[in-house]
Amino acid sequence: MSKFLNLLAGIALVSTCAAAPAMAEKLGLGRAALPEEIAAWDLDVSPDGTGLPAGSGSVEDGEMLFAEHCAICHGDFAEGVDNWPKLAGGKGTLADKDPLKTVGSYWPYLSTAWDYVNRSMPFGNAQTLSADDTYAIVAYILYSNDLVEDDFVLSDENFLDVEMPNAGGFIVDDREATEAHFWTSEPCMEDCKDTVEITMRAAVLDVTPEEIGTEAGQDQNGHSAAASHGEARVEEAKAVEASAALDAELVSAGEKVFKKCKACHQVGDGAKNKTGPTLNGIVGASAGQVDGFKYSKVMQAAASDGLVWSEDELAAFLAKPKDYMNGTKMSFAGLKKDEDVHAVIAYLMSFQQ
Amino acid sequence: MSESSPKKAPSRRQFLTGAAAAGAGAVAAGAARAAGPDPLITDVQDWARATGEGVDATPYGLPIEFESDVVRRNVEWLTADTISSINFTPIHALDGTITPQGCAFERHHSGAIELRKDDYRLMINGLVDTPLVFTYGDLERFPRENRVYFCECAANTGMEWAGAQLNGAQFTHGMIHNMEYSGVPLRSLLQEAGVKPEGKWVYVEGADASSNGRSIPLEKAMDDVMVAFKANGEALRKEHGYPVRLVVPGWEGNMWVKWLRRVEVMEGPVESREETSKYTDTLANGTSRKWTWVMDAKSVVTSPSPQAPIRHGPGPLVITGLAWSGRGAITGVDVSVDGGITWMPARLAAPGTDKALTRFYLDHNWDGSEMLLQSRAKDSTGYVQPTKAQLREVRGENSIYHNNCVQTWWVKENGEAENVEVS
Known part of the structure; x- marks a missing residue:
């Protein structure tokens, strides 16, 4: 100081x-900030509970909410899907070779979980949960870590009673003390060791991304970089041509609306299945047919009943996904405005193949 | 190596996989008498006859197409989705110290947002006399500073803790960039609001959906932290937080909050997700260090390196790289070609400056034999960059963050290089 x-x-x-x-x-x-403005932005919650609003939520409600809003990435039991964070498990693994750091095994403060869910989740639809929903989801995460019973209700009143297993597991940066020997000033310049041997090679693992086109114009597959750029341009041109009949303004409005979908869906050249399936050519296509995507049971059933994503069906689905198809994996609340629905469909139609 | 030469020059990949000998031989011969007159000289070339593009052909220019491989790269298996992910600066192909914005690494927690200057608001609240709201225009009216600083992700080199893993300086050390920032000291904004005596920390937060937020001790906030709106002379890029980001010199990149929207003066730290569950360093015994904000002294040879092999025979070779320290200025860099048995002082392109990248060169006469190439940085606090073994001795292998170990490239006789660990 x-x-x-x-x-x-x-x-x-x-x-x-x-x-x-x-x-x-x-x-x-x-200018002076108004109380309403501060209230809208100052949402952070501190370890001592400062910032927590009044409210409560049960494990039971949390399980439903978690399935609806969180499970698509974090799994039904908070065990994590693909590379998405695992929120449960890992107890006692912190000193292992590959520790599993979850809310239960690692996070020192419960306030952090509440604060993060409240401000930053669900991914792609942040700040849409009520305080009670947030209490319930956090209660469910505690339950999934065996830290509370299934009849537990979390509230602002009992919040500080919850004990986090790794609360004492942190020390403040001590590098200047424990690594004082790195401040050697005059390091060795000659005969610093007797022999040197290679003990590990990156090439053995082979996890490095492939080279891309070089100035010599060739990539590793022998394709010339110029040609593949050219192909991309041709594809782009085709997409533009196909959408010529569409209202360009509507398509561009739809592109903006599509930002809400982007967290889970890809469309266009090189699109891949993510949390949701790719959407190239989706308008007019049979439902549940994207290769390699694992659809929900209800979507599979609708597909075998011959559901086709006509503009009308798609519009109904996008307005309220859960009402249209109870049990769909798509954890999206829906597009409130008709104009947004039409715009995003127009945008998707610009990617017909 | 010109695009228009009649025969295609060997690609980098071909070079790496065996056609090297012929290529290297041909180039080596160039040092002796040329086999015949060079048509690039004796024939009148297209570019010497016809005219080129006029002005305005590109109102805002990108690098020429021949440099299309000098781009940010992602390592797909690292993260679940590019929206919450990181990519890497092509440091193996750059020189000097300033990183062009267009290829400077990106790290997003919920994607790069588009926020117009007109829609920008910055709030100062908490333990202040008067909570304030600033517009972008307000920020431009505060006395301004220009400063060059590096920004390094705490996880840079994080994949190398357990062993040599990624084969290229871009991937092992590319979570770094170095820019000249124009902006105002955070101190000026805090003074405008009036910090109350009980205020000991600030919590800084971004406007994107991740609400990325970090707690910073007031002492640092009042010292050299900047609220920046220009980088390398022009507006920040979208991916770096346009229109306004925080610059926290010498400290880990996660604290350099982008799309900065709020600074709250507080008594204690928030202990947000990014400062508890992430950006904490787990030691071998399972306890974890927190508040490891400072980036220790570090260096890497950027060329030759796996993505930048030697393309010529024995003789003059420029060995070059970057060094930096979050604790101060780089005072020296040593280079070893024998895996750390003997060291030679490298030449600094310019004297090191506080918390900024320093370029070093070793003008070496390569005898064509294998090298185990290393660099070792020293900073103005007397800190010397440790080896990986030294780091592991204190920290184990599970730290993820803050790996500032000496890097080794195994340069083979054909000029090809590989990321290795040595005894």
Whole structure:
């Protein structure tokens, strides 16, 4: 802190001298923040519970909410899907070769989980959960880590009673003490060791991404970089041609709406299945047919009943996915505005094949 | 190696997989008397006859097409989705110290958002006399500074803890960039609001859906932290937080909050997700260090390296790389070609400056034999970059973050290089 005090002292000196830049003098810029504005943005919650709103939620409600909003990435039991974070398990693994760091095994404060769910989740649809929903989801995450019973209800009143197993597992940065020997100033320059042997090679693992086109114009498959760029341009041109009949303004509005879908869906050249299936050519296509995507049971059933994604069917689905198809994996609340629905369908139609 | 030469020059990949000998031989011969007159000189070339593009052909230019491989790259298996992911600066192909914005690594937690200057608001609240809201225009009216700083992700080189893994300086060390920022000291904004005596920390938060937020001690916030709106002379790029980001010199990149929307003065830290569940360093015994904000001194040879093999025979070779320290300025870099038995002082292209990248060169006469190439940085606090073994001795292999070990490239007789670990 001594540096900080010196700094303040320096500023005090400077401000007495009229010729120097008046750093500590207020410039009168900005305006006072209104209480409503502060309330809208100041949402963070501290370990002592400061910032928690009144409310409560049960493990039972949390299980339903988790299935609806979270399970698509984090799994029904918070065990994690693909590379998405695992939220449960890992107890006692922190000293293992590959520790599993979850809310239960690693996170020191419950406030962190509440704060993060409240402000940053669900992924792609943040800040849509109510306080009670957030309490319920956090209660379910605790339950999935065997930290509370199935009849537990979490609230602002019992929040600080929950004990986090790894609360004592952290120390403040001690590098300057434990690594003091790295401050050697004059390191060895000659005869620093007797022999040197290679003990490990990256090429053995072979996990490095492939080279891309070089200035010599060839990539590793012998395709010239120029040609593959050319192909991409041709594809782009085709897409533009196909959409010529579409209202360009509507398509462009749809592209903006599609940002809400992007967290899970890809469309266009090189699109891959992500959390949701690729959407190239989806308008007018039979439902549940994208290769390699694992659809929900209800979607599979609808597909075998011959559901076709006509513009009308798609519009109904996108307006309220869960109402249209109870049990769909698509954890999206729906597009409230008809114009957004039409715009996004127009945008998807620009990717017909 | 010109595009228009009649025969295609060997690709980098071909070079790596065996056609090297012929290529290297041909180039080596260039040092002796040329076999015959060079048609690039004796024939009038197209570019010397016809005219080129006029001005305005590209109102805002990109690098020429021959440099199309000098781009950010992603390692797909690292993360679940590119929306919450990271990519890598092509440091193996750059020189100097300033990183062009267009190829400077990106890290997003919920994607790069588009936020117009007109829609931008910055709130200062918490333990202040007057909570304030600033527009972008307000920020432009505060006294301004220009400063060059590196920004390194705490996870840079994080995949190398358990062993040599990724084969290229871009992938092992490319979560870094170095730019000249224009902006205002955070101190000026805090003073405008008036920090109350009980305020000891600030919590800084972004406007994107991830609400990425970090707690910073007030002492640092009042020292050199900047609220920046320009980088390398122009507006920040979308992917780096346009229109306004935080610059936290010498400290891990996650704290450099992009799309900065709020600074709250607090008594204690928030202990947010990014400062508890992430960006904490687990030691061998299972306890974890937190608040490991400073990036220790580190260096890497950027060329030769796996993606930048030697393309000529024995003789003059430029060995070059980058060094930096979050604790101060780089005061020296040593280079070893024998895996750390003997070291030679490298030449700094310019004296090291505080918390910024320093370029070093070793003008070497290569005898054509294998090298185990290493670099070792020293900073103004007397810190010397440790070996991986030294780091593991203190920290184990599960730290993920803050791996600043000495890197080894095994350069073979044909000029090809590989990421290795040595005893």
